[in-house]
Amino acid sequence: MSFLTWFFFLVPMNVLMIIGIVYYFRERRKWS
Amino acid sequence: MAINGSLVTFSIYLVGMLIIGIVTYRMTQTFSDYVLGGRRLGSWVTAMSAQASDMSGWLLLGLPGFAFGVGMGSLWIAIGLATGTLLNWIYTSKRLRRYTQLLDALTLPDYFEFRFRDRSRFLRVLSALMIFLFFLFYTASGLVGAGKLFEAAYGVDFAVAVLIGTVVIVGYTFLGGFLAVSWTDLFQGLLMFFALLIMPVAVIVYVGGFGETVDTIAAASPMHLGLVGENVGTLAVFSFIAGNLAWGLGYFGQPHILARFMAIKSPDMLAKSTMLAMIWVVLTLYGAILTGFVGFAAAEKGLVSVADPEHIFIALSNLLFNPWVAGFMLAAIMAAIMSTVDSFLLVTSTALAEDFYKRLFRRNASEKELIWVGRIGVLLVAVIAIYLSFAQEQNVLELVSYAWTGLGATFGPLVLLSLYWKRMNVYGAYAGIITGAATVILWKNVLGLSDVLYELLPAFVLGVIAIVAVSLLTPPPPREVMEEFDRATRPSEG
Numbered sequence: 221m222s223f224l225t226w227f228f229f230l231v232p233m234n235v236l237m238i239i240g241i242v243y244y245f246r247e248r249r250k251w252s
Numbered sequence: 253m254a255i256n257g258s259l260v261t262f263s264i265y266l267v268g269m270l271i272i273g274i275v276t277y278r279m280t281q282t283f284s285d286y287v288l289g290g291r292r293l294g295s296w297v298t299a300m301s302a303q304a305s306d307m308s309g310w311l312l313l314g315l316p317g318f319a320f321g322v323g324m325g326s327l328w329i330a331i332g333l334a335t336g337t338l339l340n341w342i343y344t345s346k347r348l349r350r351y352t353q354l355l356d357a358l359t360l361p362d363y364f365e366f367r368f369r370d371r372s373r374f375l376r377v378l379s380a381l382m383i384f385l386f387f388l389f390y391t392a393s394g395l396v397g398a399g400k401l402f403e404a405a406y407g408v409d410f411a412v413a414v415l416i417g418t419v420v421i422v423g424y425t426f427l428g429g430f431l432a433v434s435w436t437d438l439f440q441g442l443l444m445f446f447a448l449l450i451m452p453v454a455v456i457v458y459v460g461g462f463g464e465t466v467d468t469i470a471a472a473s474p475m476h477l478g479l480v481g482e483n484v485g486t487l488a489v490f491s492f493i494a495g496n497l498a499w500g501l502g503y504f505g506q507p508h509i510l511a512r513f514m515a516i517k518s519p520d521m522l523a524k525s526t527m528l529a530m531i532w533v534v535l536t537l538y539g540a541i542l543t544g545f546v547g548f549a550a551a552e553k554g555l556v557s558v559a560d561p562e563h564i565f566i567a568l569s570n571l572l573f574n575p576w577v578a579g580f581m582l583a584a585i586m587a588a589i590m591s592t593v594d595s596f597l598l599v600t601s602t603a604l605a606e607d608f609y610k611r612l613f614r615r616n617a618s619e620k621e622l623i624w625v626g627r628i629g630v631l632l633v634a635v636i637a638i639y640l641s642f643a644q645e646q647n648v649l650e651l652v653s654y655a656w657t658g659l660g661a662t663f664g665p666l667v668l669l670s671l672y673w674k675r676m677n678v679y680g681a682y683a684g685i686i687t688g689a690a691t692v693i694l695w696k697n698v699l700g701l702s703d704v705l706y707e708l709l710p711a712f713v714l715g716v717i718a719i720v721a722v723s724l725l726t727p728p729p730p731r732e733v734m735e736e737f738d739r740a741t742r743p744s745e746g
Binding site for chain 2: 222224225236
């Protein structure tokens with residue numbers, strides 16, 4: 221499978237998931 | 253009907269759901285408990301409940317079927333949905349939770365009326381009526397889906413199947429209301445999650461490794477490895493990508509999902525739910541797409557055959573797993589359907605009990621009375637939905653194709669701007685609803701442009717413009733509303 225397909229398949233969705241995780245840790249720091 | 257392991261595990265799942273209904277029945281004391289779980293959900297239940305309520309049987313049937321047909325091009329709709337989910341959690345959930353508590357609003361129509369001090373009550377009636385109609389048809393379509401699953405998997409007669417599914421869903425929703433619906437969602441969400449993680453891995457191993465899977469697909473249909481399906485030409489590719497991404501815009505106006513945000517114990521707990529929801533949604537979308545994608549390879553190798561691509565998940569379950577495990581896999585599909593239908597059922601009956609019965613006719617009704625009106629509402633809605641699913645199946649499916657778009661286009665801009673723009677007034681709210689609805693109908697039915705571009709995109713944009721323009725052209729909201737907005741949105745107040 222072409223590299224481009226893999227790149228698009230994995231990167232955007234993973235970035236969204238990582239933003240969700242980072243958001244939680246940033247918010248948590250705000251409370252403490 | 254053959255008695256087998258699959259049917260046994262499947263039944264265990266159904267009985268488990270009913271037990272949750274009985275337990276939550278005892279926890280439901282007030283009407284607020286019944287409608288919003290008394291705003292005391294935890295992070296996990298909130299996250300799983302919002303996600304499981306959002307993702308219907310489509311996640312395990314429709315999306316794998318789509319990936320089976322177009323291959324990796326199905327990624328765009330997943331990106332659209334995951335983006336919409338993320339933005340909804342980050343930007344809508346916290347403000348909506350705080351604003352609705354400040355206003356003591358239990359439903360979306362409550363929120364609209366109180367937020368804009370709409371004395372005419374027309375905003376409530378209009379939005380509650382829309383919710384009632386769309387969700388009634390949503391419920392009916394969910395029952396049709398549940399019935400077809402039973403029929404396809406166990407050869408049970410469709411009518412019997414719909415009735416069994418309905419008895420279980422209505423049973424626990426009737427008893428435990430929002431708490432039952434949310435707690436069952438927690439287990440149903442986890443069941444869907446693990447089923448969608450296990451399935452593609454099992455198929456890849458069965459087919460002979462990932463390299464072998466991709467080679468098989470490359471030889472049979474190179475289109476499946478590309479990102480744009482069969483579309484050729486700039487316009488077709490743009491419309492394919494933009495149209496699929498635009499599905500994510502629907503999130504801001506879905507009452508059954510927004511209700512989860514309103515029900516969490518504390519606004520600060522929403523950040524953890526956001527994380528859990530994103531992990532859940534991204535991995536399940538991956539799982540669903542890969543199931544269809546590798547299922548295509550299995551079909552090309554002649555290992556499995558499906559008359560309808562949407563049944564690829566069912567066919568693979570029966571092929572790969574022993575009946576006891578296959579029962580769990582089928583339970584996961586049922587979980588996807590039930591976790592959505594129960595929310596529809598509850599939202600519809602809540603519209604009856606809160607928005608019509610209490611607010612318009614019996615302002616001083618007691619808590620017990622309202623809970624029972626809600627419960628009778630669940631039965632009433634279920635009976636009408638069963639009738640619709642038998643007598644009007646075609647019309648049901650027709651109308652449901654409007655529901656996601658219709659709610660997203662009419663309520664979406666309204667919810668977002670009402671939370672972020674102080675100057676917005678009640679006239680803007682009306683303009684947003686009317687413009688969103690009119691654009692969807694015009695675009696789809698009169699102009700027939702749906703094939704060119706999915707109607708939610710123009711409808712959402714025009715809805716936002718209408719709200720801003722009409723609000724600016726009419727007098728600003730009263731001072732008390734502006735001050736209330738400041739109180740509800742000030743970051744320091746929990």
